Amino acid sequence: MVNLHPDYSAKKGALLVFFAFLVYYLATAMALPYGAGPDYDAHFDGARFIYTEGRLAILPEDAPKLHITAYGSTRALRPPLSYLVAAGAARLLSWTEIELRILFRAGSALLCALTLGLIFVALHRYLNNRWLAVGGVLLIGLLPQFVFIASHLNDDSAAIFSVTFLIYCLIRLLRGPVDPTLALLTGTAIGLVLLSKFTAWVFLPIAGLMLLLFARPSAGQWLLSIMLVGVGIMLGGGWWIGFNIWHYGWNDPLLFNIGKTISTQYLSVDPGHIRSFAKEGVSLADLILRNYDHFLDETLVASIGNLDWLRLRLGLPQYLLYTTVLMVSAVYV
Template structure:
């Protein structure tokens, strides 16, 4: 039975996340925002030139890496152009234009709270469980950091949440046509955002297939809905990949052409064939990730801690005890979540094998893609590369904590566990946000990087 979350909590929480993100967008300098300089060049080019760039436009091609982000999907940058155009009517300040571009991530972070509440209303039994789930997602320090500057990550998390919501709603309401349209649109938005989130496109196929099989729909109903989902997604995203195929000799994803550009234009140490990647060094998978060659970096530890919160260019870490508390919460919640989910499925309760398996797959795929990228292209263990796993992970953790909270230890009732965890989580976030993220990433001398300012004044 669907429950309704208190509207003051739903909208008040969204406003709080929005305020935290917008203050972060105002405070964080571009020099402490990974990848923002390269990503910002795309919307700035569109704003100044009035057309979409080719992938190898000299104005946006990075002098070090030899390629631009115009080859790969950049929907958040396209949306950023709208905010920049609006702000440019009233100001010529380069700082305000950057701030306006960041609003895409700010709104993505805020809307993610609302989407989590919508998911929770259909998935959990109590309001405290819904609030716990939304808190686990939106008050993860790294998520707020990513929602404070221009990137694809926070938008991808928001879209992934909407896809999961439509899975649940579609299965509960027998896949109404409007939900199929919305799922197709969401898949299209995902396709235009971030390759690391493409697991949700694949899992949408799996989830829908197993769902309609369980409901025993006839083939006409099944394929009609497939057609609606496909056409909706194609209308949203198809143009970008067709354009890539036309401009880049059939390279639909743009990855091959971007590699070739890097080989031609990058500085010698950064050319793809010259980089000290595990593949180029002749290391096998086990030696790369479990051997001694990269031992000082420790791929799994760095990816995990920066998924929780490491700010700037992997420069500003939290205290070790903070990561330990997160590990206890996440570890206990994930393990118990899987156990309770399996038990409830076997007892013929509302828990779904289909949803659990696809959530686990959506956690595994970004991790696998990040491992592959580190092995083949650039050994950079960073939590933002697996941020697409955030909502699926927190759904399972919330399910586990909710199951634990129904137990009693003697006369002591564990129902207060959820409220206690929300309090602990918010305290940890407050420490990370106010004492580490904001003061560390603030640069009173330069909001934009000097290099970005040189590009603007020299090329435009």
């Protein structure tokens, strides 16, 4: 039977996926004890400042109000999307009287649930098959590492969401004409990538190349489309770079200079005691080819076997899911 309303079906399915996984991730977020997840105090501080002050921190004036680590770093100098979402979600859910340390996790749950909604729509549009889209969502959404990211406050959730949003826009670009709405959405997605995490920026050159090769607005709409992309970038995350320039100057749009200043001022760890592979003379070849200090073993265990710096062990259901993913991958290969 032919589906006469594929877009409506995809949007309806995306909403169902979003709400189902939001409930699931909120449940896992409430169940996970505080202290799970890397840099939990630093992430909490990034959201707490925005929640209590209602704005982004300005340094060095706000340094006494922040938790600055022994290494002289603070999450207030990182792209703030995850902390903005966490603070906003906690404000909306403040009536629950759940402890803030746990409530901030609702931001990660929200971002990851939105990510899966976008994945469903993207797969549905690209593959034109509802059940393949459902399968893709389940394979990603139930992966233990993804569930873990959705269950504690972190900036990876923002990076995953923003890049997924941009990929969704690029798929729409490949499958249809560039209209004003798509131009604005694409710009907004690029802006959100800027606002999410520095490592997410790695995807921007790929997205830019795809836009150059495949973006073809209708005749007479080139200028409008370019303007809308620019507006979207500013709305999505370009404003943060503008905020930084306003407060720290043209030479510090990404907060690297103020970061060095704060690090020098608040560093309480002897730099000579900070371990790194580079300082020990260990090369990438030593890590990958010679498995220095069991680097590969622990990396695989941390990525597949155990989570949270090897502190959370997985059970049989999770291993069965991983086995299923491996078998499906083998079939497609």
